[in-house]
């Protein structure tokens with residue numbers, strides 16, 4: 001009998017594990033609710049428009065494709081370019097990244113994905129933030 005040394009692997013996509021579109025919308029709402037209310041996120045909040053409604057939809061739709069779900073962003077937001085270009089106008093350094101990640105971690109705390117997925121998503125958000133830095 002063979003033994004496996006592999007840890008248990010969850011074969012779902014992150015999209016499925018997060019609860020699909022409804023789950024991603026819960027995550028995004030918790031993220032922008034935190035950004036909108038936590039004084040510690042004031043700097044990153046000030047970079048965004050007063051009305052966060054449109055960006056809630058854009059982030060949730062972008063995350064859909066990024067997490068292995070339907071790639072709906074381009075069809076739902078025609079004229080929006082790639083994510084790197086969308087961030088190019090902004091000065092994003094260590095402080096902005098720390099505030100953005102702190103909001104996302106509070107959102108992950110609120111929606112409580114399985115720990116397996118929480119770690120994977122956290123690491124992926126850290127890598128995305130690094131890629132989006134302008135300094």
Ligand code: HEM
Pocket residue numbers: 044047048049055058059062080081082083086087090092096097100125128129130132133
């Ligand atoms: C590193 C820290 C980050 C800062 C300071 C930041 C800031 C911003 C700002 C100011 C906007 C434009 C808002 C608007 O005018 O409506 C934006 C758009 C967006 N951000 Fe970020 N962001 C960060 C990281 C991320 C990460 C890690 C992701 C994805 C994992 C992300 C996804 C998006 C998306 C999808 C949009 C909308 C793009 C579009 O409209 O074409 N951002 N971000």
